[in-house]
Amino acid sequence: MDKIIGIDIGGTKIAIGRADVSGNLEESLRFPTNVTRGYKMILEEIIENTKGLFKNQPIRAIGIGCGGPLDSKEGRILSPPNLPGWDDVPIVKDIRDIFNVPVYLENDANAAALGEFHFGAGRNVSNMVYLTLSTGIGGGVIINNRLVHGVRDSGGEVGHQTILPDGPICNCGNKGCLEALSSGTGIAKRFRERLISGRDSIVKTWVRDISNIDAKMIADAAKLGDTLAKEVWDEAIYYLGIGISNIITILSPEMIVLGGSLTKYGDDLFVKVKEIVKERVKLVPVEEIPIVQAELGDNVGILGAVAVGLLGDER
Amino acid sequence: MDKIIGIDIGGTKIAIGRADVSGNLEESLRFPTNVTRGYKMILEEIIENTKGLFKNQPIRAIGIGCGGPLDSKEGRILSPPNLPGWDDVPIVKDIRDIFNVPVYLENDANAAALGEFHFGAGRNVSNMVYLTLSTGIGGGVIINNRLVHGVRDSGGEVGHQTILPDGPICNCGNKGCLEALSSGTGIAKRFRERLISGRDSIVKTWVRDISNIDAKMIADAAKLGDTLAKEVWDEAIYYLGIGISNIITILSPEMIVLGGSLTKYGDDLFVKVKEIVKERVKLVPVEEIPIVQAELGDNVGILGAVAVGLLGDER
Numbered sequence: 001m002d003k004i005i006g007i008d009i010g011g012t013k014i015a016i017g018r019a020d021v022s023g024n025l026e027e028s029l030r031f032p033t034n035v036t037r038g039y040k041m042i043l044e045e046i047i048e049n050t051k052g053l054f055k056n057q058p059i060r061a062i063g064i065g066c067g068g069p070l071d072s073k074e075g076r077i078l079s080p081p082n083l084p085g086w087d088d089v090p091i092v093k094d095i096r097d098i099f100n101v102p103v104y105l106e107n108d109a110n111a112a113a114l115g116e117f118h119f120g121a122g123r124n125v126s127n128m129v130y131l132t133l134s135t136g137i138g139g140g141v142i143i144n145n146r147l148v149h150g151v152r153d154s155g156g157e158v159g160h161q162t163i164l165p166d167g168p169i170c171n172c173g174n175k176g177c178l179e180a181l182s183s184g185t186g187i188a189k190r191f192r193e194r195l196i197s198g199r200d201s202i203v204k205t206w207v208r209d210i211s212n213i214d215a216k217m218i219a220d221a222a223k224l225g226d227t228l229a230k231e232v233w234d235e236a237i238y239y240l241g242i243g244i245s246n247i248i249t250i251l252s253p254e255m256i257v258l259g260g261s262l263t264k265y266g267d268d269l270f271v272k273v274k275e276i277v278k279e280r281v282k283l284v285p286v287e288e289i290p291i292v293q294a295e296l297g298d299n300v301g302i303l304g305a306v307a308v309g310l311l312g313d314e315r
Numbered sequence: 316m317d318k319i320i321g322i323d324i325g326g327t328k329i330a331i332g333r334a335d336v337s338g339n340l341e342e343s344l345r346f347p348t349n350v351t352r353g354y355k356m357i358l359e360e361i362i363e364n365t366k367g368l369f370k371n372q373p374i375r376a377i378g379i380g381c382g383g384p385l386d387s388k389e390g391r392i393l394s395p396p397n398l399p400g401w402d403d404v405p406i407v408k409d410i411r412d413i414f415n416v417p418v419y420l421e422n423d424a425n426a427a428a429l430g431e432f433h434f435g436a437g438r439n440v441s442n443m444v445y446l447t448l449s450t451g452i453g454g455g456v457i458i459n460n461r462l463v464h465g466v467r468d469s470g471g472e473v474g475h476q477t478i479l480p481d482g483p484i485c486n487c488g489n490k491g492c493l494e495a496l497s498s499g500t501g502i503a504k505r506f507r508e509r510l511i512s513g514r515d516s517i518v519k520t521w522v523r524d525i526s527n528i529d530a531k532m533i534a535d536a537a538k539l540g541d542t543l544a545k546e547v548w549d550e551a552i553y554y555l556g557i558g559i560s561n562i563i564t565i566l567s568p569e570m571i572v573l574g575g576s577l578t579k580y581g582d583d584l585f586v587k588v589k590e591i592v593k594e595r596v597k598l599v600p601v602e603e604i605p606i607v608q609a610e611l612g613d614n615v616g617i618l619g620a621v622a623v624g625l626l627g628d629e630r
Contacts, residue, residue, distance in 0.1 A: 127465075141566065143458045150442075150567025154599040161561040162595055165479065165554075172597040239480075246476040246561060251456065252465025280477055282487040284469040 002060035005053055006305030007046060007095075008108065009066040011035055011082030014046060017302040018053040021060075021310060023119030027053055028302055038085045047098050054099065061102045062095060063309025065111030065301060072153050075105045106308040106315070108301065110147050110156055113140025114315055115304030116257045120295035125254040129247050130294070131158055133240070133262035136171070137179040141251065147315050159183065161246060163239045178243040182236040184215035184262055191218050191232045201228040219265035237269060241276025244291065248277060252284045259294030317375035320368055321620030322361060322410075323423065324381040326350055326397030329361060332617040333368040336375075336625060338434030342368055343617055353400045362413055369414065376417045377410060378624025380426030380616060387468050390420045421623040421630070423616065425462050425471055428455025429630055430619030431572045435610035440569040444562050445609070446473055448555070448577035451486070452494040456566070462630050474498065476561060478554045493558040497551040499530035499577055506533050506547045516543040534580030552584060556591025559606065563592060567599045574609030 003026070008015040010033060017028030029049055033042060050062070067080040075092025077083070096103040106114065113130035122128040122142065131139040137159025141148040148155040159179035160172050167176025168190070180186045192210050195201060203213055203221045221229035244256055263269060270291060277286050296303050308315060318341070323330040325348060332343030344364055348357060365377070382395040390407025392398070411418040421429065428445035437443040437457065446454040452474025456463040463470040474494035475487050482491025483505070495501045507525050510516060518536045522528055536544035559571055578584060585606060592601050611618050623630060 127463075143463055144461060146459055148442075148458055148566055150599065151569060151603050152567075152600050155565075155567040157564045157567070157598045160564045160596075160598055162557050163477075163480070165557055174595050174597050242477050242480055247565060249472045249475045250470075250562060250565065251463055252467075252470040252472070254466060280489050281475075282489050283472045283475055284465065285467050288466050 003057050004060055004306045004309040005050055005062045006302040006307075006309060007050065007062065007064045008111075008301030008305050009033070009046075009064065009083070010108070010301070011067065011080075014042070015302050016046065016049050016053060017299075017306065018057060018059075019303065019306045023115075023303050023306060025299055025302065025306075028299075029053075033083075035083060035085075039083075039089050043091070043094055047095065050095070050099070059099070059101050061104065061309040061312055062099060063111070063305040063307065064091060064095070064103065064105045065108040065305040065308060066091070066105065068107040068153055070105060070107060070153055072105050072107065072149060075103065077105070102309075102312055104308045104312050104315075106147070106305075107140075107153055107156075108304070109138030110140040110149070110153075111304035111308050112138075112259065112296075112300045113142060113156065113257075113304070114147055114307040114311065115296055115300050116259065116294050117142045118307040118311065119303050120300070121257045121292050122255055127251070127253040128255040128257055129158065129251065129253050130257045130259065131244070132260035132294075132300075133183065133258060134260035135184045137183045137260075141253075143251070143253075158243065158247060161243055163242050178239060181239040182243070187215040187218055187232060187236045188213050190235070191228065194228055194232065199228045202226045203229060215262060216265050234272075237272045238276060241273045242280060244273060245277050245280035248281050248284055248286060248289060253289065255289065256291040257294050258291065259296070259300060263293055318372050319375055319621045319624040320365055320377040321617045321622075321624060322365065322377065322379045323426075323616030323620050324348070324361075324379065324398070325423070325616070326382065326395075329357070330617050331361065331364050331368060332614075332621065333372065333374075334618065334621045338430075338618050338621060340614055340617065340621075343614075344368075348398075350397070350399060354398075354404050358406070358409055362410065365410070365414065374414070374416050376419065376624040376627055377414060378426070378620040378622065379406060379410070379418065379420045380423040380620040380623060381406070381420065383422040383468055385420060385422060385468055387420050387422065387464060390418065392420070417624075417627055419623045419627050419630075421462070421620075422455075422468050422471075423619070424453030425455040425464070425468075426619035426623050427453075427574065427611075427615045428457060428471065428572075428619070429462055429622040429626065430611055430615050431574065431609050432457045433622040433626065434618050435615070436572045436607050437570055442566070442568040443570040443572055444473065444566065444568050445572045445574065446559070447575035447609075447615075448498065448573060449575035450499045452498045452575075456568075458566070458568075473558065473562060476558055478557050493554060496554040497558065502530040502533055502547060502551045503528050505550070506543065509543055509547065514543045517541045518544060530577060531580050549587075552587045553591060556588045557595060559588060560592050560595035563596050563599055563601060563604060568604065570604060571606040572609050573606065574611070574615060578608055
C-alpha cells in the first residue's frame with residue numbers, strides 16, 4: 001500500500017512523519033527549527049530526515065504544512081512572520097527535485113482542517129469548519145469535500161472575524177477579533193489587565209511575575225471558583241460561542257471541529273459553547289450540527305500535511 | 316436554443332418568466348399571490364400562467380425560487396411564514412406532473428445569489444457571496460461554482476451573524492444581528508427609537524406618523540445633512556461593513572455582490588463599506604476582492620429562478 005510523507009514546518013519545531021493512506025502514522029520525528037540558520041540549512045535538514053523516512057517505502061506523495069502567507073498553487077512560501085528570511089522560497093520545487101514524487105503545500109491551519117476532515121472527527125461529513133484554539137485562533141473551511149482556499153490562500157481566517165466592534169486591539173491590527181478575545185494569549189492579556197486595574201485573584205499567588213500567567217492557569221483558577229478567573233474565562237467562551245454561531249449562520253456546515261490546547265482546559269467548554277450557539281443561531285437547525293473535539297491531537301500537524309499530500313489537487 | 320422558465324414565489328406577488336440560456340428574459344408576467352386563497356388555487360394560477368409561457372417553446376427546465384424553509388432536494392416547501400398553509404407542499408412534483416420537464420426548487424435568497432453568479436455581477440468568478448439589503452438582509456454563498464446549501468437548506472443566512480453581542484433584538488430572536496442593525500426595517504426602527512427618546516430630525520416634518528418613516532427617507536435626510544439621519548445611516552453602514560468584513564475574513568471569496576433596495580439609496584454606501592472593510596480585514600488581500608452592485612435589478616427573482624432551472628443538479 002502507498003505511503004505519504006507529511007512535513008509540518010513551524011517557527012519553533014519541524015515534524016516529519018510517514019503514514020499510510022488511512023492516516024496511521026508509522027514513523028515520525030521532530031527537530032528544532034532554529035530559524036536563525038535560514039532557509040537553505042533548514043531545508044537540508046528537512047531533506048535528510050525525509051530521506052530517512054523514504055527508505056524502501058513506496059512513497060506516493062509529500063505534503064507540507066507551513067504558516068502563511070504562501071502560494072499553494074505555485075508551491076512557494078512568502079515571508080511568513082515566524083520564518084524570517086523565507087522570502088518567496090520555492091519549497092515544493094526544492095523538495096520535488098530531490099524525491100521525484102508529487103509535493104503539495106498548504107497553509108498549516110488549512111492543512112490541520114484537512115487532516116481532521118480526512119482522518120479525524122470530520123471523516124464522515126462533506127462540509128465542516130475546523131477551529132484551532134491555542135495561543136491564536138486559526139482554522140479552515142471545507143465545503144463539498146474541498147478546502148476553501150480563498151484569494152491568495154487567505155481563506156479560513158475564522159479567528160479574525162470582529163466579535164466586539166470596539167473590542168481590544170488584535171495582533172492582526174483589527175479591533176475585537178475573536179482571537180483577541182478568546183485565544184490563550186487574548187485571555188491571559190485580558191486577565192492581566194484586570195489584575196493591573198486592581199482586581200484580585202488566586203493566580204497572583206502562583207506566579208512571581210504576572211507576565212507568566214497563561215490561559216491554563218486561568219482555566220484552573222476558574223474551576224477552583226476564583227471570581228476574576230471565572231469572569232475572564234466565561235467571557236472568552238461567550239465570545240467563542242458567538243464566533244462559532246456566526247460561522248454556523250453563514251455556512252450551516254455539517255460539523256464544527258475544535259482543536260488546540262484550549263479545548264483541553266475547562267472541561268465545560270463544549271457544553272457552554274453549545275448553549276451560546278443554541279441561543280444565538282435561530283435560522284439553522286443547530287441541533288443537527290455537532291460541535292466536537294478534534295481527534296488527531298498532537299499529530300494534527302503531521303497528519304494534516306499527510307492529508308495535503310494524499311489529496312493533492314483534489315483537496 | 317433551449318429556454319428556461321423561472322418562477323419567483325413571494326408572499327405578495329409571484330413573477331414568472333421565460334429566458335434563454337444566457338439569461339435574456341423574453342417574456343414575463345406578475346400577479347398578486349393573495350395568500351389567503353391557499354396553495355391549491357395559487358398553484359393553479361402558477362400553472363395556467365406557465366402554460367402561456369410554454370407555447371411552442373423548447374423548454375429545457377423550470378426553476379422555482381421561494382422563501383424557506385424548504386427542502387430543495389425533495390422539492391417541498393415547508394411552512395414558510397409568508398405563505399400560510401403551504402405546509403410540506405410537493406411543489407416540484409406538482410409542476411413536473413403538468414409539464415414533464417425537470418423542475419428545481421431553491422430558497423429565494425440562494426436563487427438570487429445563483430442568478431447574480433451565473434448571469435450577473437459574478438459571472439466571471441467561482442467564489443462569491445451575495446447579500447440582498449432590503450427590508451431584511453438575506454444572501455447566498457457560492458464556493459467552487461456551487462451554492463452552499465447547508466444543513467436543511469439553511470446556508471447563507473449572512474444577515475443573522477451577530478455584530479453587536481448586546482445589540483437590538485432581531486426578528487429571528489437573536490440579539491445584534493446584522494439584519495437588526497443594517498436592514499431597512501432595522502434602520503427605521505433605530506431612527507424612530509431615537510426620535511421617541513427626544514432627538515429631532517427633518518424627517519419628522521415629512522410624515523404624519525413616525526411609523527411611516529422608512530430607510531429611504533433616512534438616507535435622503537442624511538444626504539441633506541440631517542444630524543440624526545446621518546448618525547443612524549452611518550451606523551447602519553458601519554455595521555454592514557463589519558458584517559461584510561467577517562464574511563471576507565472567513566471565506567476570502569473573489570467577489571462580494573450587494574443587491575436590494577438599500578444599495579440604491581445613499582450613493583456613498585459602497586465607498587464607505589469598502590473603507591470599513593479595508594480597516595477591519597487585515598489577513599485577506601481585500602484590494603483584490605471587489606465589492607460591487609448587483610446587476611440583475613428587479614429581475615433578480617425571476618432570473619435567479621431561471622438559474623436554478625438552468626443549473627439544476629449542478630448548482
